[in-house]
Amino acid sequence: MHAILDHCSGAARRSLPAGTSFIDEGGRTGHLFVLIDGKVEVVKGDSVVAVISEPGAVFGEMSVLLEQPHSATVRTSADSTLYEFEDAASFLRDQPTVAILIARLLAQRLHVATTYLADLMHQYADHGTHLAMVGEVLQSMISLPPMQVVPGSDRQSDPRL
Numbered sequence: 001m002h003a004i005l006d007h008c009s010g011a012a013r014r015s016l017p018a019g020t021s022f023i024d025e026g027g028r029t030g031h032l033f034v035l036i037d038g039k040v041e042v043v044k045g046d047s048v049v050a051v052i053s054e055p056g057a058v059f060g061e062m063s064v065l066l067e068q069p070h071s072a073t074v075r076t077s078a079d080s081t082l083y084e085f086e087d088a089a090s091f092l093r094d095q096p097t098v099a100i101l102i103a104r105l106l107a108q109r110l111h112v113a114t115t116y117l118a119d120l121m122h123q124y125a126d127h128g129t130h131l132a133m134v135g136e137v138l139q140s141m142i143s144l145p146p147m148q149v150v151p152g153s154d155r156q157s158d159p160r161l
Contacts, residue, residue, distance in 0.1 A: 001056035001105060007098045008034055011083035011091075016076045022084075023060055023074040032088030033059040038080020043073040051077060061102050064088040 013036070016022060022033060025044065035057040042050040042059075049072065059082075063070045085091040092099045 001054060001058060001101065004034055004056045004058060004098055004101050005036070005083075007095050008083040011085050013081065014084050015081050016079070018076050018078050018080075021073055021075040022082070023063075023070050023072070025071065025073040026069045028063065028069050029060065030064060030086070030088055031060050032064055032085040032091060033074070034083040034085075035059070036081040036083060038076060038082075039078040040074055040080060041077045043075065044071070053078075058102055058105065060088060061106070064092070065102075065106075 011034070014022075016038075023029065023031075035052065035055055037055060039051060039053040040057075040059070041048050042052065059074045060070065062068075092102070
């Protein structure tokens, strides 16, 4: 994702000390952030789901593209510098190269997730546990029209499934 940095001229540059949240789960900003240096962690509920230090990493893209609240909190875990695009939707319309780079990133994440879930389906298909239902859940989610996908969890299940 380092290539995104080549397209960030004109963005506000923010230096944030360790422990600073710049995206709050459930909030809406319309902003897109690109990591220049430092380290950030992505927190879903009470769980740290990722620690990222790769320059060019992007944050806030799912909320912008889906026009939905942020799905996780993102905070610095070390002093960090980021580019911030306040009107991310306009930036992505004006910079199709960046939009394609983000699309590739999202496709890569989806590929990893579906590969992992397919492996789970294979491993637990004959166990009769809730993990054996992974295939049904995935098919149900994939069949929904865009913008109606509301993934659930043990804390908040999706009532349609």
